[in-house]
Amino acid sequence: MIEQPTRTRVGVSIRQATKAYGVFRALDDVSLEVAPSEFVSILGPSGSGKTTLLGILGGFVHPSSGSIWLGSRDITFEPPHKRDIGIVFQNYALFPHMSVGENITFPLRARRLPKSAWPEKLKSALEMVELSGYESRKIHELSGGQRQRVALARAMIFEPGLILMDEPLSALDKQLRENMQIELKRLHKRLGATIVYVTHDQREALTMSDRVAIMNKGRLVQVDTPERLHDHPANAFVARFIGEATLLPVRRESDTLVRLGEQALATTHPVPDGSDLHLVVHSEKLVVADGSEHPASNRLCGIVTDTLYQGESIRVFVKLNGGGELSFRLPSNHAGRALMKSPGEAIMLALHPEDTVIVRDAG
Numbered sequence: 001m002i003e004q005p006t007r008t009r010v011g012v013s014i015r016q017a018t019k020a021y022g023v024f025r026a027l028d029d030v031s032l033e034v035a036p037s038e039f040v041s042i043l044g045p046s047g048s049g050k051t052t053l054l055g056i057l058g059g060f061v062h063p064s065s066g067s068i069w070l071g072s073r074d075i076t077f078e079p080p081h082k083r084d085i086g087i088v089f090q091n092y093a094l095f096p097h098m099s100v101g102e103n104i105t106f107p108l109r110a111r112r113l114p115k116s117a118w119p120e121k122l123k124s125a126l127e128m129v130e131l132s133g134y135e136s137r138k139i140h141e142l143s144g145g146q147r148q149r150v151a152l153a154r155a156m157i158f159e160p161g162l163i164l165m166d167e168p169l170s171a172l173d174k175q176l177r178e179n180m181q182i183e184l185k186r187l188h189k190r191l192g193a194t195i196v197y198v199t200h201d202q203r204e205a206l207t208m209s210d211r212v213a214i215m216n217k218g219r220l221v222q223v224d225t226p227e228r229l230h231d232h233p234a235n236a237f238v239a240r241f242i243g244e245a246t247l248l249p250v251r252r253e254s255d256t257l258v259r260l261g262e263q264a265l266a267t268t269h270p271v272p273d274g275s276d277l278h279l280v281v282h283s284e285k286l287v288v289a290d291g292s293e294h295p296a297s298n299r300l301c302g303i304v305t306d307t308l309y310q311g312e313s314i315r316v317f318v319k320l321n322g323g324g325e326l327s328f329r330l331p332s333n334h335a336g337r338a339l340m341k342s343p344g345e346a347i348m349l350a351l352h353p354e355d356t357v358i359v360r361d362a363g
């Protein structure tokens with residue numbers, strides 16, 4: 001394994017960037033600071049502006065206003081090849097007629113680095129992605145995961161200050177994709193490169209990133225650690241987008257109390273002001289109330305409407321007595337099955353006040 005101590009670790013700063021196409025704003029006043037060595041994912045629904053944001057970082061899209069900084073350098077008007085940025089695309093964009101070695105050293109050729117410096121750089125790039133000995137192979141002789149690693153080595157060989165990735169794993173099957181997520185995360189830890197990663201897969205973003213930036217309609221809605229995003233979404237849009245959550249309308253009673261129908265629910269988190277409030281119920285935070293739950297837990301009563309076997313878990317759908325529906329999961333093991341109810345049976349669920357999260361509507 002090779003460390004790359006020579007790598008310049010720089011942060012990137014997007015300042016009040018807007019991209020307008022006529023009256024439509026693909027990006028609307030977006031500011032984002034990515035720290036040196038940080039891994040930040042951009043996550044959002046289709047058309048929310050992720051690729052546009054990556055494009056203005058890479059220099060393929062010119063912002064209508066605002067500026068882009070790489071460390072202390074204003075790169076807003078620099079062409080892509082002068083930006084010191086490595087890019088990995090979804091389809092890898094490898095040259096099929098070239099060998100692995102020729103593909104990886106391509107950026108050195110493009111940058112006119114003396115040929116005498118290539119072998120050493122190629123050797124460490126191959127070691128970095130664990131493909132030593134593959135330099136003569138043709139691209140079509142590689143697996144999807146290996147191709148992805150070649151693309152990564154090619155993006156990293158010139159030691160760029162910033163690496164941009166646009167859905168780089170989306171063409172891989174589920175198993176390989178999950179392995180590559182872990183591999184990429186390890187690689188990032190080892191190399192300390194600054195990475196901005198676009199994905200529409202929330203699980204991928206939560207798994208890999210130091211922070212995730214959630215986009216909607218050209219704007220950043222929340223930029224936070226995966227844990228904060230999941231457990232403390234800024235609003236109903238983020239709550240619906242992250243994790244498996246049901247949102248139920250509630251009324252504010254006090255700073256620590258809301259009402260769901262006639263049922264009072266306590267929370268340890270300050271209840272936001274306003275009349276458009278929702279309780280965020282993540283299925284994994286609900287437990288069947290069987291006496292073993294925390295005594296301060298909120299209780300939700302209802303009738304089981306359906307059960308769905310999903311391999312590692314059983315998803316149980318419940319119609320609440322006060323109106324509203326939600327689902328929760330039981331592990332598909334002996335203990336889980338012991339708590340199972342059949343459709344038509346009454347059930348009581350417990351939700352700890354710390355897991356009782358209230359958000360405002362997206363607004």
Ligand SMILES: Nc1ncnc2c1ncn2[C@@H]1O[C@H](COP(=O)(O)OP(=O)(O)OP(=O)(O)O)[C@@H](O)[C@H]1O
Binds near residue numbers: 025026045200
């Ligand atoms: N050249 C263009 N002219 C006009 N509108 C554009 C142009 N490029 C992008 N857009 C619009 O800007 C919005 C954001 O597009 P963008 O490609 O950044 O979204 P995205 O979040 O990457 O979506 P996806 O996940 O589908 O790739 C979309 O509504 C798109 O139609």
